[in-house]
Amino acid sequence: MPEQPQMIIGTLGPSHSHAWQAAALHDPAAELKAFPHTNGLLAAFAAGAIDRAVLPVYNTREGSGTQYFGLFSQIKAGWWIDNVVLPVSLSLGVFTPSTQPEELKTLLGRRAVFRQCEEYISRTFPDIALTSVADLDLALARVRAQGAHSCGVIDTAEMLLAYGLHIAEREVAPHSRTRYAVLGRKLARPTGYDSTALLTKPLDDRVGLLVDILGEFARRGINILDMSSENDPQTQKLQIYVEAEGHIEDEAMAGAIAQIEERIVGQKHSLRLLGCFPRVDMRPKHIRSVGFIGTGDMSAWFAERLENEGYRVFMTGRNTELRPEQMIAEVDVVLVCVPISVTADTVRQYGPLIADGKALILLAGEADSTISTALECTSKGVEVMLVHNLWGPAAAAMKDKNAVVVRTRRSGKFSSEFEAFLYKHGASIHYDSALRHDLLMGIGQKLPTAVSVALAMTLAENQITADEIAGHCTLTSLYPILAMARAHSQNPRTYAEILSMRGESGKIVRDFALNLERVMAMGDKAKIQELCGLIEQNRKHLTERFLQNRMDQAKAVDKVLGAMI
Ligand SMILES: NC(=O)C1=CN([C@@H]2O[C@H](COP(=O)(O)OP(=O)(O)OC[C@H]3O[C@@H](n4cnc5c(N)ncnc54)[C@H](O)[C@@H]3O)[C@@H](O)[C@H]2O)C=CC1
Numbered sequence: 077m078p079e080q081p082q083m084i085i086g087t088l089g090p091s092h093s094h095a096w097q098a099a100a101l102h103d104p105a106a107e108l109k110a111f112p113h114t115n116g117l118l119a120a121f122a123a124g125a126i127d128r129a130v131l132p133v134y135n136t137r138e139g140s141g142t143q144y145f146g147l148f149s150q151i152k153a154g155w156w157i158d159n160v161v162l163p164v165s166l167s168l169g170v171f172t173p174s175t176q177p178e179e180l181k182t183l184l185g186r187r188a189v190f191r192q193c194e195e196y197i198s199r200t201f202p203d204i205a206l207t208s209v210a211d212l213d214l215a216l217a218r219v220r221a222q223g224a225h226s227c228g229v230i231d232t233a234e235m236l237l238a239y240g241l242h243i244a245e246r247e248v249a250p251h252s253r254t255r256y257a258v259l260g261r262k263l264a265r266p267t268g269y270d271s272t273a274l275l276t277k278p279l280d281d282r283v284g285l286l287v288d289i290l291g292e293f294a295r296r297g298i299n300i301l302d303m304s305s306e307n308d309p310q311t312q313k314l315q316i317y318v319e320a321e322g323h324i325e326d327e328a329m330a331g332a333i334a335q336i337e338e339r340i341v342g343q344k345h346s347l348r349l350l351g352c353f354p355r356v357d358m359r360p361k362h363i364r365s366v367g368f369i370g371t372g373d374m375s376a377w378f379a380e381r382l383e384n385e386g387y388r389v390f391m392t393g394r395n396t397e398l399r400p401e402q403m404i405a406e407v408d409v410v411l412v413c414v415p416i417s418v419t420a421d422t423v424r425q426y427g428p429l430i431a432d433g434k435a436l437i438l439l440a441g442e443a444d445s446t447i448s449t450a451l452e453c454t455s456k457g458v459e460v461m462l463v464h465n466l467w468g469p470a471a472a473a474m475k476d477k478n479a480v481v482v483r484t485r486r487s488g489k490f491s492s493e494f495e496a497f498l499y500k501h502g503a504s505i506h507y508d509s510a511l512r513h514d515l516l517m518g519i520g521q522k523l524p525t526a527v528s529v530a531l532a533m534t535l536a537e538n539q540i541t542a543d544e545i546a547g548h549c550t551l552t553s554l555y556p557i558l559a560m561a562r563a564h565s566q567n568p569r570t571y572a573e574i575l576s577m578r579g580e581s582g583k584i585v586r587d588f589a590l591n592l593e594r595v596m597a598m599g600d601k602a603k604i605q606e607l608c609g610l611i612e613q614n615r616k617h618l619t620e621r622f623l624q625n626r627m628d629q630a631k632a633v634d635k636v637l638g639a640m641i
């Protein structure tokens with residue numbers, strides 16, 4: 077095979093500077109070239125004299141913002157393809173070992189370095205003169221020539237020692253970390269765990285423009301990692317920088333960008349893609365890998381999103397080559413996502429294989445019997461939690477959708493991290509006990525499903541046609557008809573499983589059936605006064621506030637669907 081030519085990476089000098097170290101970390105095999113200024117570095121990159129450029133874009137102590145705008149207005153070609161994050165350890169150096177910090181009259185350093193240790197300087201040297209320099213090499217030579225007893229220098233310890241200085245104090249800017257952008261010629265390919273950086277053109281003023289732009293990401297479940305805005309110095313128009321999770325090749329990301337350009341800003345190429353790169357993750361994470369038992373629609377839906385969070389995801393089922401037993405030995409969290417009616421059996425079969433220190437999370441529509449089984453069948457050191465997502469696999473995102481979380485006394489850090497994943501994606505989380513969840517699902521699922529199926533049976537038995545339903549629909553009968561349509565348009569197994577749920581949900585449907593009989597009996601006997609009294613009594617329980625809010629929603633539906641009726 078022909079040997080690959082050695083890659084040349086340009087960065088900010090002098091050699092062994094922080095940026096130099098970042099470039100070396102990015103590709104230890106590359107040849108490094110140091111440039112004294114960003115301008116020279118970018119010019120060399122644009123001219124093709126170097127293959128890649130590594131330069132600082134953000135420091136935890138300097139704050140963000142201006143860097144992106146200024147920098148990317150100078151970069152005309154190439155892409156942001158990767159990042160290197162380095163802790164910055166700054167020290168104070170002096171020219172003679174006997175010099176005490178109190179004796180110093182002047183401090184010498186690069187501008188960015190002074191910004192990072194502003195707190196230290198104002199605390200320790202409130203009256204000192206600061207000389208910020210672009211080229212430390214040159215400045216040090218000059219100071220040395222003048223005799224430099226009262227001058228201190230701030231930089232990394234390696235750099236100070238390399239210049240023959242003595243360290244007077246270390247760690248003068250704790251928690252300082254710098255993020256370096258790596259620029260390359262080709263857009264980075266998707267890795268499955270990426271971010272995309274975008275910069276708008278200067279935009280014309282419009283009320284709600286920023287909200288509308290960000291809304292396009294939110295609607296598609298795309299998390300925004302960073303956002304800043306600035307007024308373009310020339311036109312004084314707003315420019316927005318957005319860094320969002322995902323790759324430009326993802327359908328959701330491409331859709332958001334197209335919509336923003338076409339509909340929100342109304343101008344082609346109003347969003348400039350700066351690049352895509354593997355996500356820079358600063359949060360502490362406990363879960364590394366998750367494994368599903370069940371390879372159905374809901375497992376696939378969650379698996380895709382968990383992979384996008386950087387977790388390793390394994391899928392197992394009755395027919396997969398990878399057996400659940402093997403998977404369980406490998407992962408931190410086991411997710412059981414099989415039909416409700418077989419969830420407890422599945423937990424009985426596999427729960428005992430889960431080792432202490434791991435978690436079992438049930439993604440299921442029934443809580444009481446499944447959680448009891450999980451607590452019984454797993455070792456005491458295994459976390460147990462149930463999540464019931466109240467949306468189906470057709471949903472584009474979990475933003476603003478209800479999720480019920482049933483924690484147990486054995487829900488710990490893995491459970492909390494899974495919850496944080498739901499929270500991050502915008503799910504509206506509700507906490508229930510297992511019994512309360514099951515009772516409420518009688519209202520949320522079992523009863524409307526039972527009504528839907530019984531309604532469709534009634535239509536068939538009475539030979540009522542689809543056209544007749546549409547022609548005789550009222551604003552009130554619309555709702556059960558829509559529910560009937562939903563329940564008969566999707567996977568029948570989902571609804572058969574809901575109708576077969578055990579536990580408290582059954583009480584709801586049985587009580588309903590009894591009450592239906594009672595109401596009908598009153599109607600048959602034309603007990604109008606009593607029926608009015610009953611409705612008044614119901615109103616009291618429902619409360620005026622609830623009725624008012626829901627009625628407002630119903631009117632909004634009327635506006636949209638009124639024409640169809
Ligand atoms: N589909 C939906 O709209 C929603 C489903 N859920 C919950 O997600 C869970 C899974 O539902 P879906 O993925 O929709 O179902 P699905 O029918 O698409 O997939 C079920 C999976 O379980 C496997 N399976 C079936 N019988 C099994 C058995 N006896 N032993 C082992 N595995 C078996 C199937 O092969 C399939 O891989 C359920 O507990 C349901 O309550 C929650 C919210 C919405």
Ligand SMILES: O=C(O)C(=O)Cc1ccc(O)cc1
Nearest residue numbers: 441465466467468562563570
């Ligand atoms: O039709 C519905 O109600 C849905 O939107 C999908 C659904 C099905 C099963 C669940 O456990 C939760 C939600």
